[in-house]
Amino acid sequence: MKKLSKFVDTRIGFFILLVVLFWLKTLFAYFTDFKLGAEGIFQYLILLINPVPITALIYSIAFYFKRARFFYPVLMGLDIANTLLLYLNIIYYREFTDFMTIATMTGYSKVNQGLSGSSLALTNVHDLFYWLDIVIILILMLMRKIHFDPRAVSSKLAFAFTSMSLTLFGINLAFGEMSRPQLLTRTFDRTYIVKYLGIDAFTGYDAVKSQHINNMRQSATKSELLKVKKFTDKHYAAPNPKMYGIAKGRNVIVIHLESFQQFLIDKKVNGQEVTPFLNSLYHGKDTYAFDNFFHQVGQGKTSDAENMLETSTFGLPQGSLFATLGSDNTFQGAPAILNQRAGYTSAVFHGNVASFWNRNNVYKNLGYQYFFDASYFDTSGDKATGYGLKDKLLFKNSINYLQNLQQPFYTKFITVTNHFPYSLDDEDKDPNFQTTNTGNTTVDNYFVTAHYLDQSLAEFFAYLQKTGLDKNSVIMIYGDHYGISNSENKALATALDRNPDDWTDFDNAQLQRVPLMFVIPGSGGRGGIYHQYGGEVDVLPTLLHLLGISTKRYIQFGTDLFSNHHSQVVAFRNRDFVTPHFSSISGIIYNNKTGKVAKLTAKQKKRLEKDQKLVNTELSLSDSLNEKNLLRFYHPKGFKKVNPANYNYSNGLKREKQIEKKLGNKSTSIFSKNGNRSTVDDYSTDAPEQNHSSTDSNRIKITNPDANNK
Numbered sequence: 001m002k003k004l005s006k007f008v009d010t011r012i013g014f015f016i017l018l019v020v021l022f023w024l025k026t027l028f029a030y031f032t033d034f035k036l037g038a039e040g041i042f043q044y045l046i047l048l049i050n051p052v053p054i055t056a057l058i059y060s061i062a063f064y065f066k067r068a069r070f071f072y073p074v075l076m077g078l079d080i081a082n083t084l085l086l087y088l089n090i091i092y093y094r095e096f097t098d099f100m101t102i103a104t105m106t107g108y109s110k111v112n113q114g115l116s117g118s119s120l121a122l123t124n125v126h127d128l129f130y131w132l133d134i135v136i137i138l139i140l141m142l143m144r145k146i147h148f149d150p151r152a153v154s155s156k157l158a159f160a161f162t163s164m165s166l167t168l169f170g171i172n173l174a175f176g177e178m179s180r181p182q183l184l185t186r187t188f189d190r191t192y193i194v195k196y197l198g199i200d201a202f203t204g205y206d207a208v209k210s211q212h213i214n215n216m217r218q219s220a221t222k223s224e225l226l227k228v229k230k231f232t233d234k235h236y237a238a239p240n241p242k243m244y245g246i247a248k249g250r251n252v253i254v255i256h257l258e259s260f261q262q263f264l265i266d267k268k269v270n271g272q273e274v275t276p277f278l279n280s281l282y283h284g285k286d287t288y289a290f291d292n293f294f295h296q297v298g299q300g301k302t303s304d305a306e307n308m309l310e311t312s313t314f315g316l317p318q319g320s321l322f323a324t325l326g327s328d329n330t331f332q333g334a335p336a337i338l339n340q341r342a343g344y345t346s347a348v349f350h351g352n353v354a355s356f357w358n359r360n361n362v363y364k365n366l367g368y369q370y371f372f373d374a375s376y377f378d379t380s381g382d383k384a385t386g387y388g389l390k391d392k393l394l395f396k397n398s399i400n401y402l403q404n405l406q407q408p409f410y411t412k413f414i415t416v417t418n419h420f421p422y423s424l425d426d427e428d429k430d431p432n433f434q435t436t437n438t439g440n441t442t443v444d445n446y447f448v449t450a451h452y453l454d455q456s457l458a459e460f461f462a463y464l465q466k467t468g469l470d471k472n473s474v475i476m477i478y479g480d481h482y483g484i485s486n487s488e489n490k491a492l493a494t495a496l497d498r499n500p501d502d503w504t505d506f507d508n509a510q511l512q513r514v515p516l517m518f519v520i521p522g523s524g525g526r527g528g529i530y531h532q533y534g535g536e537v538d539v540l541p542t543l544l545h546l547l548g549i550s551t552k553r554y555i556q557f558g559t560d561l562f563s564n565h566h567s568q569v570v571a572f573r574n575r576d577f578v579t580p581h582f583s584s585i586s587g588i589i590y591n592n593k594t595g596k597v598a599k600l601t602a603k604q605k606k607r608l609e610k611d612q613k614l615v616n617t618e619l620s621l622s623d624s625l626n627e628k629n630l631l632r633f634y635h636p637k638g639f640k641k642v643n644p645a646n647y648n649y650s651n652g653l654k655r656e657k658q659i660e661k662k663l664g665n666k667s668t669s670i671f672s673k674n675g676n677r678s679t680v681d682d683y684s685t686d687a688p689e690q691n692h693s694s695t696d697s698n699r700i701k702i703t704n705p706d707a708n709n710k
Contacts, residue, residue, distance in 0.1 A: 009147045011071060015062070015161075018079045019055050021133045026051035026086060026198065028129060033090045035487060036195040046175050046196055053172050054200040057165035058082065063158035068148040072141075080134060082200065087130050089199055094122045095420060095485070098299055099190050099202060102210040103319020121421035172197060190318075206318065213627050220628035228555060228621045228630060235618070236552055237541070237559035237566050245548030247520050251473040252338070252543070253464075254309070254412040257453065258302070258387075258419050259483035262291065262513035263496065264450050270434045274447050277458035281477070281517060285525040290561060292580070293516040295481045296535040298573035302414075303357040305480035308536040310334045310366055312556035314622040315573060321626055326362035330631040332554055334540055336367030336642050338410045341549050345369060345406045347652075349398040350414040351377050351389025354649060364644035370656075371649040372401050382425055383689045387416040390428065391456035392687035399463065403670040403679050404656035406663070407472075415456070418449040418483065427688045428452055440491035446483055447495075455686075463683045469670065470521045476543060478536070479514030506590040509576065509583050516561075518546060533568040533580050534561045553636040555625065557618050571615040582608060 007013035030036060030047055038047050062075035092100045140146045153161075176183050176196030183196060184205065193202045265282050267274045282289050297304035300320030307321050308314065310333040315321050321329070338344035347370035354360035354373035363371050377389050377397050384390060389397070395413065402411065417424065422445035435447045457477075464470035484492045486508045490500040498507070516539070520527070534542075538558035541551045545560045559566045570578045576585050582598055583590045589608060591598040600608070625631065635641070660667045670679055 009149060011063070011149045011151070011153055014072070014146070014149070015059055015075065018075060018137075019052065019059055022055050022079060022082060022086075023051045025083065025130050025133070026055075029086060029090055032126065034093055034194070036191055038195060042175075043179055043195070046172065046179065049168075050172050050176075050196060050198040050201075053165050053168035054198050054204075055082065057162065057169060058200060060158065060161040060165055063153045063161055064155075066152040068150050068152075071152075072148055076134075076138070083130060083134060085203065086199055087127070090127070090130070091122050094487070099194055099199070101190075101206045101299065101318040102203070103206075103316065103324045104299055106319075106324060121423070169197075169201070210318075217628050220630060222633040224624065224628060225630045225633050228625050229634070231617065231621050232555045232557060235557070235559065235567065237563035239545040239550075239560050240562040240564060243562040244545050246523050247474040247518075247546045248548035249342070249408060249472075250520070250547070251408050251469070252344070252410045252547070253473050253475045254410075255457065255460075255475065255477045256302075256306070256412060256414045257477060257479045257515065258415045258417070259446075259481065260418055260450065260453070260479035260514060261483050261511060262293070262479065262515050263511065264447075265515060267447075269436055269447055269495070272433055274433075274451050275454035277454050277461070278477075278515070281457075281461075281519060282515070282529070284519070285527050286519060286521045286523055287527045288518040288520065288562075289527070289529045290516045290532070290534060291513070291529055292531055292533045293478075293514060293561075294512050294533070294535045294570045294572075294578060295479065295514045296537060296570070296572060297481045300357075302480050303359075303362075304573075305478075305536055306357075308558075309478070309539050312537050312540040312551075312554075312558040313626060314537060314557060314571075314619055316626065317573065317619075317623060320357065322362045323358045325626060325629070326358050326365065329362075329365060329626065329629050330641065331366050332631055332634075332636070332639060333366040334543070335363075335369070335410055337544065337549070337554070337639070338547075339367060339369075340639060342408065342547070345409040346411070347372065347401070347405055347409065348412045348414065349394060349401070350374075351379060351384060351394045351416060352387055352414075356388075360649065361644070363649075364647040365642055367642045367647075369647060370401070370405070370652045372398065372652055373649070376401065376652065381689070382427075385417060385419070385423070387419045389416070390687065390689065391415045391417040391453055392428075392459060392685050393689060395456055395460040395463075396683050396685045396687065396690065399680050399683050400678075401653055401656070403674075404653065404660060405669055406659060407668040407670070407673075413460075415453055417456070418446075418453045420483070422446045422449045422483075424449050424452055430455070436495045438491050438494050440488060442488050443484060443491050443495060450483075459683070459685050463679075466682045467670065467674075467679050470519075473521075474543075474546060475517075475519040476539075477515060477517045477519065478539065479516075481514065482512055484511070504595070505585045505588070506583060506595050509572075509578060509585050509590075510592075512572070518543075520546075530561070532561060532566060533570050533578065534558075534566065535570040537571075538566070553638070555631065555634060557622050567614070569611045569614055571619055573619070575612075575615055575619060577611060577615045579608075579611060584608065584612065 008017050027048065036047065038044050059075060059078055062071050062078065065071045065074050089100050092098070137146065180192055180196060183192060190202065193205060264274050266279050273279055281287050295305060296308060296314065298315045299318060300307070300315045300322060303320045303322035304315030311331055316324070335346035339346060346368045348363060348368055349372045351374050354371060354375070360371065374388055377393070379389050383393055394415065398413065405411070420442070422442060424445070429448060430451055433448070433451050435444050438444055461470070464473065489508055489511060490503050493500040493503050538561050541556050541558050542561045544551050545562070568580055581592055583592055589598045589600060590596065660669055660672055
């Protein structure tokens with residue numbers, strides 16, 4: 001121990017101690033928190049050595065500081081910063097099954113509000129291990145058990161450490177290329193880079209790539225738009241004459257089901273339906289539902305789903321388009337198209353702060369005229385979760401603003417209660433509903449919050465029917481992304497009557513189905529459940545065609561789900577894809593009927609190679625369109641570029657009433673059509689918080705610093 005103590009009291013010894021400790025922490029994360037999919041002795045060997053070279057390289061910077069009073073703080077600062085980067089990736093991975101990119105980090109300030117409740121739920125007891133060594137070392141330094149070595153390391157020796165670290169990293173990279181050729185050039189899965197090179201190398205690589213994107217955007221030209229336009233023109237699917245315009249002139253009410261997966265529909269737990277109301281809609285004669293509809297989100301999660309819904313373009317390969325590019329990107333989205341083509345008023349109702357996911361900026365660029373965020377609602381006490389106003393209260397309290405919108409309107413309600421970690425106050429739980437007992441809290445709670453969301457929808461639809469608003473509306477309901485992540489799916493398997501030991505990546509892919517329904521009352525009872533494959537990028541062209549608005553002039557990567565020419569190749573953000581017969585997951589082709597690895601004929605291989613090429617092309621072109629902001633060069637007939645300066649989300653209700661007063665008898669709002677009488681009392685909810693004036697709850701409050709500007 002004395003020899004070890006003396007060794008640690010030298011600069012080289014202290015350096016090696018910190019490198020070894022961080023190496024152990026990283027390995028602990030690899031095998032406990034991350035699922036890197038290492039196979040075989042060679043991959044495990046790479047996994048064991050990859051944290052060392054890049055950590056040693058970073059920490060060797062401290063050797064260039066000669067004085068002890070600089071060397072030790074710099075080295076400890078690097079160790080703390082590196083541990084923080086590792087730990088943030090651990091927390092992020094637990095929720096998203098992915099790693100943090102530079103785009104995610106730079107957009108963090110725009111998405112961090114409301115995340116603290118979720119972040120707390122993502123922590124584990126063993127997380128102390130990641131910080132314990134730092135605490136102990138700092139205490140030993142303060143107690144002078146670790147002494148500062150006044151002897152500086154020579155410049156030659158410092159350079160030797162740096163050179164040796166670079167050499168080791170080169171060897172590490174070579175091993176990675178041997179196991180996965182074109183590791184850095186193809187980069188179709190971030191997990192591979194972490195598995196072969198480590199978190200630090202991935203972050204550095206991503207920083208270089210992000211800078212490259214910025215440079216591309218600055219140098220973009222109109223000619224690059226032609227490739228995108230040529231592809232979307234060729235990919236365009238003409239509408240089905242039987243469906244085109246069946247909802248023409250109707251209001252559009254979009255209901256965004258947070259974290260809601262398709263398997264919840266018709267699911268029974270302990271003999272009880274989880275979502276009885278949604279089930280009744282799903283099988284209703286006026287509902288056009290899809291049972292092979294997949295989410296296609298990336299790291300942007302909810303914001304990616306919104307982007308695809310509004311623009312029919314994909315989210316980014318890294319980070320959130322809303323958070324990183326949305327403030328100054330040019331969009332040709334649903335709110336602007338509907339306003340300019342058919343005079344629609346547009347509004348979003350969401351009980352979280354306006355800056356969450358940078359919505360307060362993105363919505364203006366999309367052309368949304370109103371945004372009723374948390375500042376318009378009472379979110380005090382137990383009325384809100386960490387992500388915003390509870391769903392029953394959101395629908396109920398939105399009526400005050402909805403009824404004064406001029407019709408036809410395009411509105412979107414973003415629910416939040418069915419959000420990880422799926423916590424619900426006891427007073428909001430249905431005492432007659434008994435959830436699963438899988439032993440996994442996330443899975444068991446998921447059914448409880450989904451049941452609550454279903455009750456919220458039932459109350460909202462009761463209002464629509466009572467006021468007759470349903471008869472001149474199309475209500476579109478869709479799930480934004482998965483609720484149970486791949487890391488939890490084996491626990492979910494038992495609730496789905498599946499053997500978790502037989503669970504595969506194919507099963508994970510099939511669980512990415514989410515609901516999509518178009519409820520069109522009075523459309524002739526021609527509804528039904530459609531089985532064609534599609535994804536979120538297909539929503540906008542489908543909706544516009546139902547409203548009788550042609551999409552041919554716009555750049556959209558999706559196709560009308562009802563069209564006879566609709567493409568049934570559904571691309572995932574990581575370039576995997578599913579089709580009606582086969583699923584391509586991580587380069588492995590599965591047969592959808594058997595769930596096993598497919599035995600392909602030459603003809604099938606050729607077909608799937610063509611499908612993969614289509615997936616790669618559309619994702620790449622969509623990325624080019626958004627990253628380079630190419631739509632600034634495109635001016636389709638009848639579309640005027642949105643000017644965000646024209647939109648202001650304060651005083652929304654006041655502006656609505658001013659328009660009603662100005663229009664007089666020509667006002668088309670629900671309020672005006674109801675003889676200038678409010679319909680708020682037509683809404684009934686059993687939400688217990690409705691009668692709460694305030695509470696002393698310690699719940700995280702949803703706040704908006706701009707709320708007093710109303």
